[in-house]
Amino acid sequence: MAKKKTIGLYPGSFDPVTNGHLDIAQRAYKMCDQLHIAVVANPSKKVLFSVEKRVELLNKTTRHLSNVVISSFNGLLVDYARQIKANMIFRGLRAVADFEYEFQMALINRSLYPGIEVVFLVPNEKFIFLSSSAIKEVATLKGDVSGFVPSAVEKALRDAF
Ligand code: PNS
Numbered sequence: 001m002a003k004k005k006t007i008g009l010y011p012g013s014f015d016p017v018t019n020g021h022l023d024i025a026q027r028a029y030k031m032c033d034q035l036h037i038a039v040v041a042n043p044s045k046k047v048l049f050s051v052e053k054r055v056e057l058l059n060k061t062t063r064h065l066s067n068v069v070i071s072s073f074n075g076l077l078v079d080y081a082r083q084i085k086a087n088m089i090f091r092g093l094r095a096v097a098d099f100e101y102e103f104q105m106a107l108i109n110r111s112l113y114p115g116i117e118v119v120f121l122v123p124n125e126k127f128i129f130l131s132s133s134a135i136k137e138v139a140t141l142k143g144d145v146s147g148f149v150p151s152a153v154e155k156a157l158r159d160a161f
Pocket residue numbers: 011012013014040043044075076077078104105108109
């Protein structure tokens with residue numbers, strides 16, 4: 001039986017994209033024929049950057065990866081996964097604290113779309129502690145975030161605060 005082309009979907013708020021997200025994206029990229037990185041347009045939390053800006057920053061910071069498509073989506077993740085014919089959803093797991101939420105989301109998504117596999121990837125340990133919200137807090141207080149985010153994001157944070 002011929003193996004199906006692997007179309008991966010890496011969804012998130014990416015508000016903004018961090019070095020930890022990029023580490024996961026590179027790992028996911030190696031595992032599929034095409035990788036879609038999709039920004040949720042209607043996140044459940046308050047965001048700093050517009051969806052257009054979040055997409056722009058992802059485009060700028062993933063230029064070196066061919067076969068990566070950056071987009072945004074509204075509504076249910078599984079509906080978007082169906083629309084782009086994704087057969088894998090990638091999520092990063094940093095610590096046990098992430099697990100409960102991610103496990104619940106994976107099981108709900110798989111029951112809504114049984115054709116999808118959810119794959120958890122572990123980032124390089126140097127990024128285990130990173131989160132977009134912590135980075136925003138450091139940037140608000142004028143701290144140095146250059147080790148945590150790509151330079152385009154650092155500039156965007158500087159402009160925002
Ligand atoms: O980066 P985040 O904020 O952890 O990403 C969360 C995201 C965007 C993956 C999640 O909120 C999501 O899938 N939202 C779309 C709405 C949806 O499908 N909700 C049901 C999930 S159980």
